[in-house]
Amino acid sequence: MARDSQAALVALNRFGFGARGGASGDFINAASDPRGFVKAELNRTNGALLELPGLASTPALAKAVFDYQFEIQQARNAAAKPGNRGAATEAPQSSEAAPKQTRNLSLNRIAMEMAPKEPSMQQGEAGSAAAPPAEPMPPGAKAPPPQPPNVIQKTFRAEALARIQRATMADCGIVERLVAFWSNHFCISASKGGLARMWAGSFEREAIRPHVFGRFTDMLKAVEQHPAMLFFLDNQQSLGPDSRAGIFRNRGLNENLAREIMELHTLGVDGGYTQEDVTSLARVITGWTYAGRLGQLGTPGTFVFNANAHQPGAHRVLGKTYEAGGVAQGEAVLADLARHPSTAKFVAAKFVRHFVADDPPPALVARLQDVFTRTDGDLRAMTLALIDADEAWKAPLTKIRSPYEFMIATGRVLARIPGDPGRYLGGLNTLGQPLWSPAGPNGFPDTNAAWAAPEGMKLRLDIAAQVASRIADSVDPRDLLEVVAANAASPETRRTVERAETRQQALALLLMSPEFQRR
Amino acid sequence: METTMDCCESRASSLTRRSLLFGGASFAAWAYLPKFARAAEGRDPRLIVVILRGALDGLATVAPIGDPDYAALHGSIALTSSGAKGATMLDNFFGLHPAMPEFSRMYREKRAAVVHAVATSYRERSHFDGQDVLESGFAGPGRVQSGWLNRALESLPRGERVTSGLAVGPTTPLILRGAAPTVAWAPVALPQAAEDTAMRLMDLYSQRDPALAKALAAGLQLDKVAKGDDMKPKPGINGAAAMRLVARGAAKLMAADDGPRIAALAFDGWDTHANEGGATGRLAQLLGGLDGALAEFESGLAARWRDTVVVVATEFGRTARINGTEGTDHGTGTVALLVGGAVKGGRIISDWPGLKPANLYQGRDLAPTTDLRAVFKGVLHDHLGIGESALAQTVFPDSASAKPMKGLLA
Numbered sequence: 001m002a003r004d005s006q007a008a009l010v011a012l013n014r015f016g017f018g019a020r021g022g023a024s025g026d027f028i029n030a031a032s033d034p035r036g037f038v039k040a041e042l043n044r045t046n047g048a049l050l051e052l053p054g055l056a057s058t059p060a061l062a063k064a065v066f067d068y069q070f071e072i073q074q075a076r077n078a079a080a081k082p083g084n085r086g087a088a089t090e091a092p093q094s095s096e097a098a099p100k101q102t103r104n105l106s107l108n109r110i111a112m113e114m115a116p117k118e119p120s121m122q123q124g125e126a127g128s129a130a131a132p133p134a135e136p137m138p139p140g141a142k143a144p145p146p147q148p149p150n151v152i153q154k155t156f157r158a159e160a161l162a163r164i165q166r167a168t169m170a171d172c173g174i175v176e177r178l179v180a181f182w183s184n185h186f187c188i189s190a191s192k193g194g195l196a197r198m199w200a201g202s203f204e205r206e207a208i209r210p211h212v213f214g215r216f217t218d219m220l221k222a223v224e225q226h227p228a229m230l231f232f233l234d235n236q237q238s239l240g241p242d243s244r245a246g247i248f249r250n251r252g253l254n255e256n257l258a259r260e261i262m263e264l265h266t267l268g269v270d271g272g273y274t275q276e277d278v279t280s281l282a283r284v285i286t287g288w289t290y291a292g293r294l295g296q297l298g299t300p301g302t303f304v305f306n307a308n309a310h311q312p313g314a315h316r317v318l319g320k321t322y323e324a325g326g327v328a329q330g331e332a333v334l335a336d337l338a339r340h341p342s343t344a345k346f347v348a349a350k351f352v353r354h355f356v357a358d359d360p361p362p363a364l365v366a367r368l369q370d371v372f373t374r375t376d377g378d379l380r381a382m383t384l385a386l387i388d389a390d391e392a393w394k395a396p397l398t399k400i401r402s403p404y405e406f407m408i409a410t411g412r413v414l415a416r417i418p419g420d421p422g423r424y425l426g427g428l429n430t431l432g433q434p435l436w437s438p439a440g441p442n443g444f445p446d447t448n449a450a451w452a453a454p455e456g457m458k459l460r461l462d463i464a465a466q467v468a469s470r471i472a473d474s475v476d477p478r479d480l481l482e483v484v485a486a487n488a489a490s491p492e493t494r495r496t497v498e499r500a501e502t503r504q505q506a507l508a509l510l511l512m513s514p515e516f517q518r519r
Numbered sequence: 520m521e522t523t524m525d526c527c528e529s530r531a532s533s534l535t536r537r538s539l540l541f542g543g544a545s546f547a548a549w550a551y552l553p554k555f556a557r558a559a560e561g562r563d564p565r566l567i568v569v570i571l572r573g574a575l576d577g578l579a580t581v582a583p584i585g586d587p588d589y590a591a592l593h594g595s596i597a598l599t600s601s602g603a604k605g606a607t608m609l610d611n612f613f614g615l616h617p618a619m620p621e622f623s624r625m626y627r628e629k630r631a632a633v634v635h636a637v638a639t640s641y642r643e644r645s646h647f648d649g650q651d652v653l654e655s656g657f658a659g660p661g662r663v664q665s666g667w668l669n670r671a672l673e674s675l676p677r678g679e680r681v682t683s684g685l686a687v688g689p690t691t692p693l694i695l696r697g698a699a700p701t702v703a704w705a706p707v708a709l710p711q712a713a714e715d716t717a718m719r720l721m722d723l724y725s726q727r728d729p730a731l732a733k734a735l736a737a738g739l740q741l742d743k744v745a746k747g748d749d750m751k752p753k754p755g756i757n758g759a760a761a762m763r764l765v766a767r768g769a770a771k772l773m774a775a776d777d778g779p780r781i782a783a784l785a786f787d788g789w790d791t792h793a794n795e796g797g798a799t800g801r802l803a804q805l806l807g808g809l810d811g812a813l814a815e816f817e818s819g820l821a822a823r824w825r826d827t828v829v830v831v832a833t834e835f836g837r838t839a840r841i842n843g844t845e846g847t848d849h850g851t852g853t854v855a856l857l858v859g860g861a862v863k864g865g866r867i868i869s870d871w872p873g874l875k876p877a878n879l880y881q882g883r884d885l886a887p888t889t890d891l892r893a894v895f896k897g898v899l900h901d902h903l904g905i906g907e908s909a910l911a912q913t914v915f916p917d918s919a920s921a922k923p924m925k926g927l928l929a
Contacts (some may be wrong), residue, residue, distance in 0.1 A: 234793050237844040252843020256792045259644070259849070269645045269660070275881065400731070439572075439787055442647050449664055452731060453691055455703045458738030465716055496723040505716050512720050514728040 003031035005488035010393050011037045013401075013519035014355060017173030018409030019483050021475075027486045030172075038387050041172050042380070048175050048212040050166055050205050054158050058202045058227055061155060062301020065198045066293035068151045152198050156190065159201020160421040160435055168411045168418065178212045178383065179204065180404065181354050183436075185347075186223040186265060187443040188232035190436045195231050200436035203228035216347065216377030217338035224261060224334060225303045227290035233257035233441060240286040240311025253311075258282035260441045266337040268346030277318055283311040284322060285330045344372040348382070350446075355386060356395050358447045364391045397518040400452040402444065403431035405519065406460065410511055413480055414471055427463050431456060461512055468507035477506035485515040546769045547691040547703040548779030549669075550740065553903070554676030564861065564902050565773055565827040566781045567816060568668055568895075570692060571809070572650055573789035575833035577853030578885060579802055580619075581633050581867070585612035588874035592840045596797040604798035609633065613867050617798050618807040621814040625858055629865035632927070634855040634894050636869050638835060638887030640918075644849035646790065649834030654694035656892070658917040665697030667914050668783055671899050672699040674909040680740075681779045692785040700737055702779065704768060759808025762786050766812035770819025781903075786812075789833060793844040813858050825860035828902050828928065832891060838883050839874055852885030855894055861902060863929040890921035897924030 008031035012019050015038045019026040030037040041047060056064070149157070167176040183204045190197040207226040211219035223229050230236050238254035239246035246252050258281035262273045287310030291298040298304040305327035314323045320336065322329050337343060348368035352360035367389065368382050375381040386392055401409060407427050411418060418424060428435050438444045445451070481489055481497050493513045500506035510516060555562070582598040583589045584606060590597045598606040598614055606614025607623045613633070615623050625631035641652040641660065648660035656667025681702060695701050717739055724732035765784060772778045788805055795802045809831070817824050836853030852872070857864070872878050872886040880886040892915045899905045899914065900923040911919045 234844065237793050239843055241843060246843065251845070254792055254842055254844040254846070255848045263645055269643070269648055275644065440646060440790075448730070449696070452734050453696075454701075454734045454737030454740075455691065456738075457731065457735040461717060461720060461735065461738075490727055492723055492726045496719060500719065501715065505719070508716050509720055509723065513723065514731065517731065518728070 003028070004034060005031055005486055007031065007034035007393060008037075009397060009485060009488050009515070010034065011172065013409075014392070014397060014399075015172065015174045015177065015387065017167055017170065017176060017405060018412050018516070020412045021415035021480060021483050024415075024483075026171075027483060031486070034393070035387060038172055038174050039384070041170065041175050042213065042383065048179060048209045050162060050209055052162055055162055055201065055205065056155075058199055058206060059299050059301035061198050061202055062195070062227065062290075064151050064155070065194060066300060069194070070293065152194050156197050156200060157421050157425075159205075160425060161418065163201065163204070163435075164408065164411070164418055164421055164424050167408045168416075173408075173412075174383075175212065176408075177355075177405075179209055181351070182212060182219065183208045184438070184443040184446075185350065186219070186229070187438050187441065188228050188436070189438050189441070191434075192232050196228060199226075199228035199231070204436075211379065213380040213383070214378075215338075216343075216372070216379055217335055219379070220265065220334050220338050221331060223265070224257070224285070224330075225288065227301055227303060230257070230288060230290055230303070233260055235285060236289040238282060238286050239309045240283060242313075243286060243309050243311055245306070245309040246286075246311070253279070253282045253286065255279060255282045257288075258285060261334075261337065264442055266346070267340055267342040271340070271342030271346060273318060280315045280317045281330075281333060284315045284317065284333050286311045288327070288330060338377055341373070344369045344377075348372055351382065351386065354446050356392055357398060358449075361391050361395065364389055398448070399519050400448050400517055401519050402446070402451055403428055403433040403456075403460075404435070406431075406517070409516065410464075410467060413484055413511075413516075414467075414475065416471070430463065431459055460517075461508070464511040465504070465508040467511065468504045471507065475503070475507065477503060477510050480507070481510055481515075484510065484513075489513075489515055545692060545703070546765050546782060546784050547695045547701050548681070548769075548773070548782035549672045549695070550681050550700040550702045550737075550779070551672075552678040552681060552777070553780055554678040555904070563823070563826055564780065565820065565823055565859075566898065566902055567769070567773070567827070567829045567859075568694060568783045569809075569812070569829060569831040570650070570654065570694060570783065570785040571789045571831065571833040572646070572785055572787045573791075573833075574646065574649070574835050574837055574849055575789045575853055576791060576795065576802060576837040576847050577635065577637075577833075578836070578839060579795065579797075579847075580616050580806060580856075581609065581635055581854050582606055582614045582616070583612060583635075583871065583874065584608070584614040586871075586874045588876075592874055594841045595845055596795050596800075596841055598798060602798075606798075609867060612871075616803065616806050618803040619810040621810045621817075622856070622858065625813070625817070626865055629929075630858065630860055630862055631864045632857040632862055633867045634857070634869065634889055634891075634924075635867055636852045636872055636885055636887055637855045637889040637891045637894065638852050639891045640921075641835065642851065644835070646834060646849070651693065653832060653834045653891070654692060656895075656915045656918075663693075666692070666694035666783075667895065668694045668781070669697030669699045669701070671903070671905055671910075671914045672781060673697075674905055674913065675903060679777070681777060692783050694785075695783045700740070702740065704772060759804050759811065762808035763811040763815050766815035767819055770816050774820050774823050784812075791837070791846050792842070792848060793846040795841070795846040816858070827859040828861050828898055829856075829858040830895065830898055831856035831858070832895075836885055839879055839885055840883065850884035851880045852887040855891060857894075857898070857927060861928050863927060868924075868927075889924075890918075892918045893921040893924045894927070896921065897927045899923075901925075901928045 008027055011030040011034040012026060167173060170176050186208065188196055188200060188203055190200040203226050207222040208219065211222060233256040234254045235257040239249065239251050241252035255278055259278045261281065262271065262278060263269050267273055287306045289304060289306050289309065291300050291302050291304050293300055297306055307326060310326065312324060314321050317333050322332055349360055349365045351368060352365050356364065368385055371382050371385040407424055425435055433444050477497050481494065493515055497506045497510050500509055578589070578593060579596065579598065584598065584600050598616065600606055600608055600614050604617050606617055608614050609626055622631050639652045640658045641649050651660050651663065654666045655663040656670065657663055691701055691703050721732060721735060721739070724735055769782055769784060773780065773782060786809065791802050794800065813829065816827070816829055820827050832855045833853055836850040837847035838850045842848050870888040872888050876882060878886055896910045896915060899910060900907065905914065907923060910923060
């Protein structure tokens, strides 16, 4: 090939999810016009949206989970004490602005019922242990699970499947990489409880995807007003101490969301805010909640501004006074945070760290920061600036794929569109990156220190070996090496693959080769 | 013990936030035996550091019930010294959370101690920076790749390699990351790649990718899965049970003659912003899990318990006054716990600052009066014989002002 093979690796692996097997021609296309290959995907209208018949809106999902929860509650009450309706009437009422513990408990219990299911998927009741991509299992091949999955499990798996399929089929994968990046930047965690698990997918579809090529300020507002985020960081429980609800219930502020907006979503921990700013922002966004099951505040599962819970008056954040103005007061603060120089710096550095290097080249960060600032946070402009930057093409491929990137890339090169997300979810659990379930609001780490650790590499090898043991009979690993790296493959890797004892071993080694692991 | 766990499991529902595959619990250890492990004197110390991620409410764990301001500040979740679910008074001032009967017993047996109003040198309120400071041992946050326990190991004479059955978990906590090789274990059974495949890959990496070669080589050393069905995660496992399970496995590994001597565990889930609970509730469940884990160490280490020190620490404390959602927000001063046969226990070590508004740090947090590094340094010095200059320079850089605390060990 007379084309630029090294640039093809960058286009496919640094910017995308890796070359697809079959007759995709990805490597040749990427080698002939590396930048064009990456940018082609950016030019499709609404290319980041994910709308499928089976995927419901957040309010519709809320209704389903509220109904499910209510049914369980009814059944429990009926079983416990036929005459006692006290608990049944109390719980729904409390699902408005400030839910009581009873409601949380029952939601969490729902999540608890399903929590072990994912690991046990991974354990594989029928001996099929944690492993990633595969063709859909024949329906009859698996022993039926003891209980049918509940609505939360079903939803989570459907959302996961849609995301995995989209990433597996994408041409380059840059759009899905961007979705994953922003989704991790503004992460929620499904392990928070039933509602978070129910909404993990719709949160990404509704708050992240529409803005991946839009403006940061719009994504920020969509995220912080999304019921999933409000639930994840407890804002639906936060009441202005001097609001009507606060006085009536004798409850008050919860700083959780306000702090993470500043620390993780916009300014960064060193971004120049104080504890007072956090507390003040917490006051500003009191009343930002979602309507509960009874819909007293609005359609259940929609964002609502509950004036009764809002701390009245003007508030001062980062030296500026925001006059009372209902929901607009908080929106004004968010808009200023989105525009703050610290935000531009924080976001640009994180973006470059994700795509280029653990220690992002300062000049490149500065350029993206400048683009972000000049364009008022235009994320398409920032993305294009990265793709146009020489550093992004010249920097060696030193980063290791995250577990998610590794598993998606594996499915792509093997040309297997999954019909069931089970193996992916299990593999991600094993490798320490359970889908949409980071341990904290800072999301999953994004450095080699986290993903190229001894334990992780050993587990990755085990998973590669398992995939290979299932798949390798139907592929020729030597052909796949051409798909993955063509003449950019090192002689050592080529030799290692060619000299393997079995097809299985050759495939496992290919999936673990630096050409496949580095990006 | 069994009663405690039963009651915890019946209220397991609110632990789901961090109940991932391993229940938010991880274990990693130094891959070598210290040279003095089999020294003629017969002393063979074990050290376990338990990191509680999320910021433990020290005022709810060891409550200053005798402080006149405590009850009002902690409000509806404050512990009291009376009643069926009353705190266990450790002296006439401090009461221990009722979910910790094992710690209470060890305290009576003088094998458990509390250090109160303690904090690292970190004074902001970010979990992630706070954990970095706690685990890195550096005076301030920043992107670092090594932890203080790992650097402490580098100054220990290195003996034989740990050969006990160790498997791999997906993560090593920062406290143990660094140049000194570590091993990790997690209660998961995963079919392994054939050894030959691994060797071929090692060969490729050593030619093409030295960094991956190093990582995989370390990973492969840990190739043997800890045997025993009791170490597999069970369906329905919750955070408290996971803590016990990981502690049981860790103790089993560490009790062996050729098992690891120095280890770190991390338990997630202590960030109790809302509905923290008092004598019962969310924090009570977590503390019950921690208490169970400490008991697992004791019973699993058996004869080795005599020479064991377990240090339990967290990145910072929580606000003295509860917030508007019956929880607590990020604070400063908190507790550290010391447990083990080698601990000079039955004591609360504290220069109590008091909870009057003027005495609170920034008007909101328990003021720190003891530097947590002094506690760590005291243990490393007296238990492992690490010299003061190494402690002040490499293990805890820029920590000369925090002298090793004396007399923590029996």
